[in-house]
Amino acid sequence: MNQIIQIAKRELAGFFDSLMGYVLIIMFLGFSGFFTWIYGDDIFFIGEANLSIFFKVAYWSLFFFIPSLTMRSLTGELRGGTLELLLTKPISYWQLILGKFTSTFVLISMALAPSIIYYLSLWSIGSVDHPAIILGYLGLLMMSMCYIALGIFCSSITESPIIALLSTLFIGIFFHQIFETVASSSVGLAGSIFSSLSMYTHFESISRGIFDLQDFIYFFSMIIFGLYASREILVSRNLKA
């Protein structure tokens, strides 16, 4: 556990040293704030006291922000050779990967945290659907974890951060939107398969305040699969290297 914390701490410090962390938090809050409160069909027009607008904006902006954070997580170590430094210390593959995972997750949580103000201000205006908002946040966190796991996996297969970034976005967009689009235009078994593979379906359901075990199984299996695959790739890299 100590090792995971130490790795996560170092990574997190790295995010802020390179200004990446600040840029991300400011951009995220700027974007989501703008679209939630000011632009177009904003929160005042939907006639309900909920944050569904914010969740929609966050759903898309996190999709782009997360890969830009994870693109360096393992590629950096592979490139600089520091993987050798870490893995010859008393650190296991799992600890390394979980450390990386935790650091990005903490940063995303830090970006999401200030948006609680939106919730509080909404609360002061009208009667809020509390479970929907809490589950919405949970959904955002779950979705973030899925993409972090995917991002770490993509950064384990290449030494180039750009390739890691693009492949995360490429694989991610299928879950994020394409499966949903395909599902809506197909019927029967194929339709339900695509629909259950789609991140959108699960996020939508959870952010409407519906607590369904299926959604959590979906999220957790994606996280575990992503992290497990990254570990396997790292191990096989070392068998070859």
Add this chain to the structure above:
Amino acid sequence: MNCLSCILFVRHFVILNIKRENLPLIYVKTRRLNIDEEGNFLFLLKSFVLFMDIVVEHLTKRYGPQKAVDNISFRVKAGEVLGFLGPNGAGKTTTMKVLSCFISPEEGDVKIGGYSIHEHPEKIKKHIGYLPENNPLYQDMNIIDFLEFIAKIHEIPKHLIQERLLDMVKVCGLEGEKHKLIRELSKGYQQRVGLAQALIHDPDILILDEPTTGLDPNQIVEIRELIRRIGKEKTVILSSHILAEVEATCDRILIINNGRVVVDGTAEEMRKQAQGNEILKLGVSGGEINDIFEKIMDIDSVETVDFIDFENQLFEVQSYPDMSSIKAIFDTCVANKFYITELTPIETKLEDIFRKLTTH
């Protein structure tokens, strides 16, 4: 005195722990040594060191069809400084990576302090300090933060971290630079940081892959001295292709070529083995050169005599195997009223041995 036969009374918990973990015994510094009425040795432990032997058994590592390491076996005793020599691509780095549990071999096993790298890598890693070949470091951290990170990874107790950090900074000569970012350091200083991170948890075993590359001559001397100092208490394996360096710092030398061990021994033994016959550089005056030549040739143990320098009357005298001609030459000179101006045994250079063994 055999440590194993001693009964260690003081600080039972330490000893019991060691026994439970089935580690090979222990011990170095004592504060006091007493013998009780029954003849048992009583130590008051000041500090203890695990004696970690390294046993490499039939190690094979392939890269595709090519064998980087081919059935290597050797032992390193605790407290020994072993030099790893070999041309580029001989398998030095690969072997070191296996020893430090970074890569796993296809065949064979390495046991360090009784633990196998296949079964207990995490236990082994705690006892190893490793300096990889190209010394990878986090370029965007400053020295102190980096070393602190490594110390925490090693779970050094919090209250000791500061002390260890300052120690390392001092030992490795980083005092003036300690708040600089690693990427701002010269290669030599980066190498010192690499050494500091390998030493910070006071490991029993140090594995150093070409520790002096990139250092200036003064630094090389310093680092060698440091290694020698560390080598008194710890097991050290270092690789290099600078022969003088290995000879200066190591108790034992292992030459590998094409993934195999070619020679295993001390520098002294290697010389003897490669040299075989005694060869002397001999200068004799006080007589006519051809006369001297014949008189020396007449000595029973002398196989050949060559002229090196006519003017100064220098010869190269080679004896038959396992024989020495020194005394006979002296006696001959006395009998003929010659006098010896020079008598030097010609040593085979380590470079020659190295070249002979690693080129085919």
